[in-house]
Amino acid sequence: MSTIQNLQSFDPFADATKGADLLPAGTEDYIHIRIQQLNGRKTLTTVQGISDDYDKKKLVKAFKKKFTCNGTVIEHPEYGEVIQLQGDQRKNICQFLLEVGIVKEEQLKVHGF
Template identity: 70%
Template sequence: MYSSKLSHFTHDTFAIIANPFADAIKGADYDVQDGLVHIRIQQRNGRKTLTTVQGLSADYDLKKIVRACKKEFACNGTVIEHPEYGEVLQLQGDQRENICQFLTKSGLAKPDQLKVHGF
């Protein structure tokens, strides 16, 4: 097993640069619902689960965030385009605790902005 403590992060892990196209992405239809980052878990088949993260600012390059998460959590992940929620991070496994710690340690979200859903 791996340690859920994220003390092994290096400073390079958090070198996530801002998305240079963020202003172009923000249009009239751009709407961050309530300023919260929603972290959900979905049951796939058997014991397999997916963790989704929705509500991160478009100022961040989500692909770089996924790349860092995949490396730190030893899981697979991708950025998907959801018709209602826009770009959503999708990680394999139950990564709710890990992603909460990652987002707060990296300064991408404050603890009071995180809303964790699931069983």
């Protein structure tokens, strides 16, 4: 009887890298939802990290209609296109993005006080 040895190396992360190509659009990174304090009681909510597959101007239009607030898309030198909305809309944006199916819950990062 001969003894056969398995001398092939095993990569424990091989399965993790295979599934990365199958993720839906916008899942490579987190979507950051932040709040900024302006003068007095005024606040500004920013949404950064939405994939380029989605038209941000159409998203802003939907946000404005649904949340009855004003908003715009600005070009940030470091973060790219960022959505700005008036008021504290963090909870509303999270619910909207989950309902529409743009992101999964584990991809949302909510920052603020």
